[in-house]
Amino acid sequence: MFTTVLIANRGEIAVRVARTCRELGIRTVAAYSTADRDSAVVRLADRAVHLGPPAAKSSYLNIPALIEAALSTGAEAVHPGYGFLSEDPDFAEVCEANGLTFIGPPAHVMERLGDKAMARRLMAEAGLPVLPGSTGVVTGPAEARQLADRVGYPVILKAVAGGGGRGMAVVRDGDQLAPAFQDTRAHARAVFGDDRLYLERYVDGARHIEVQVLCDRHGNAVHLGERDCSVQRRHQKLIEESPAPNLPRALRDRICAAAVQGALAAGYVGAGTFEFVLAPDGGFFLMEVNCRLQVEHPVTEMVTGIDLVREQLRIAAGEPLGYGQQDVVVRGSAVEARVNAEDPERDFVPTPGLLSEFTPPGGPFVRVDTHAYPGWVVGPDYDSLLAKTIAWAPDREQAVARLDRALAEFRIDGPGVRTTAGYLRRTLADPRYRAGRHTTGLVAAMAEETAV
Numbered sequence: 001m002f003t004t005v006l007i008a009n010r011g012e013i014a015v016r017v018a019r020t021c022r023e024l025g026i027r028t029v030a031a032y033s034t035a036d037r038d039s040a041v042v043r044l045a046d047r048a049v050h051l052g053p054p055a056a057k058s059s060y061l062n063i064p065a066l067i068e069a070a071l072s073t074g075a076e077a078v079h080p081g082y083g084f085l086s087e088d089p090d091f092a093e094v095c096e097a098n099g100l101t102f103i104g105p106p107a108h109v110m111e112r113l114g115d116k117a118m119a120r121r122l123m124a125e126a127g128l129p130v131l132p133g134s135t136g137v138v139t140g141p142a143e144a145r146q147l148a149d150r151v152g153y154p155v156i157l158k159a160v161a162g163g164g165g166r167g168m169a170v171v172r173d174g175d176q177l178a179p180a181f182q183d184t185r186a187h188a189r190a191v192f193g194d195d196r197l198y199l200e201r202y203v204d205g206a207r208h209i210e211v212q213v214l215c216d217r218h219g220n221a222v223h224l225g226e227r228d229c230s231v232q233r234r235h236q237k238l239i240e241e242s243p244a245p246n247l248p249r250a251l252r253d254r255i256c257a258a259a260v261q262g263a264l265a266a267g268y269v270g271a272g273t274f275e276f277v278l279a280p281d282g283g284f285f286l287m288e289v290n291c292r293l294q295v296e297h298p299v300t301e302m303v304t305g306i307d308l309v310r311e312q313l314r315i316a317a318g319e320p321l322g323y324g325q326q327d328v329v330v331r332g333s334a335v336e337a338r339v340n341a342e343d344p345e346r347d348f349v350p351t352p353g354l355l356s357e358f359t360p361p362g363g364p365f366v367r368v369d370t371h372a373y374p375g376w377v378v379g380p381d382y383d384s385l386l387a388k389t390i391a392w393a394p395d396r397e398q399a400v401a402r403l404d405r406a407l408a409e410f411r412i413d414g415p416g417v418r419t420t421a422g423y424l425r426r427t428l429a430d431p432r433y434r435a436g437r438h439t440t441g442l443v444a445a446m447a448e449e450t451a452v
Helices: 011-023 040-044 063-072 089-097 107-114 116-125 141-151 174-192 249-266 297-304 308-316 396-409 421-429 442-451
Strands: 004-007 027-033 047-052 077-079 155-163 166-171 197-201 207-215 221-233 236-242 270-278 284-290 333-340 357-359 366-370 385-393 411-413
Touching: 004 011, 004 063, 011 027, 011 040, 011 308, 011 366, 011 385, 027 040, 027 063, 047 063, 063 089, 077 308, 089 107, 107 116, 107 249, 116 155, 116 197, 116 249, 116 284, 141 155, 141 174, 141 197, 155 174, 166 174, 174 197, 207 249, 207 308, 221 249, 221 297, 221 442, 236 297, 236 421, 249 270, 249 284, 270 308, 297 308, 297 333, 297 366, 297 385, 333 396, 333 421, 366 396, 385 396, 396 421, 421 442
Parallel strands: 004 027, 004 077, 027 047
Antiparallel strands: 155 166, 155 197, 207 221, 207 270, 221 236, 236 333, 270 284, 333 385, 357 411, 366 385
């Protein structure tokens, strides 16, 4: 096992990684920007290294600075968290070239699966179901129109390098296709530095089901059950849970088996997530593969009792999983809600500011992953996530009620700061969600009903 790990990230995920490292007796190095000099992980880590100014390109995306921070502190491995460089094969290669272990899949695997169009083609060859659409990159609006006319509307345009719910556009008729293509390509170029797009059929009334997998370097692979991430706003997840409600056992087994099949075919190593669209008729189709830890990983940890960061570290150190699929048991139900510093009354605009009060909830079987504290300044430079609130119970009804209670207990205040906690409670109270009959269209439907 490693003795020192550099955490190449910030926020709650950096704190999350540091805690597991401490439990394993691993020294941690926090790499931070000027904006994060007083952050929770800087206080928690054994050492801290300043990367540069607040802009991500000068700090958390600055590969030379991160490598120097690792080498100068004696780190043997780098944990990238999620976002930033977590799925950058170039970063993984540079780490390896400098004698550092990148805690994630090999660079060549990330390169194949990080390119969404290539991943779609590879997984189809491995026997996984994919939605009708392009077999590779779509060159322009004319080709997109031909494809859309063939597979049928609605269709969705997606950035090859996309992630985090960004770089997507749903198109419902041919007249919308050319302008949507140009807009999505421009957005992809600006956000990801890569304007390549692909196209596939869009499924209305679908659910978003994803499967957590773990694969070691010895050819062993298991899944840790599935998560339902259907509560989304503009393709960005708000509430996640495990196991998925109202999912027949036979269908659950088929989806999870497909994820393991895909992981083995790709030569995957580490923790990864296979994301699927589940159609109303029960058909399921691979959307993409995420080669990193997911924001919603705590719900899987709560129902399986498996620390995913610990497993990432063990796998990266070359250890075998040490258990098989029959040893993974899902108990009870866990639900997670992301509390952001955003104003739901103003189209979820971020609300940075000084936190004069930050009192998270507590109680039995409630977990809060956060980096915030009273006196912390929520800045404009990064994602607005303040805390992830997770509740576990023996069944889904109790877990949802417990999460609602926890969200009601949150006390977050400061000049100009607003949060999404109240909005999340209203979503949990929706009868469609309570019945476990919600789809990816729930949030939009709620907005339309409120506007009437």
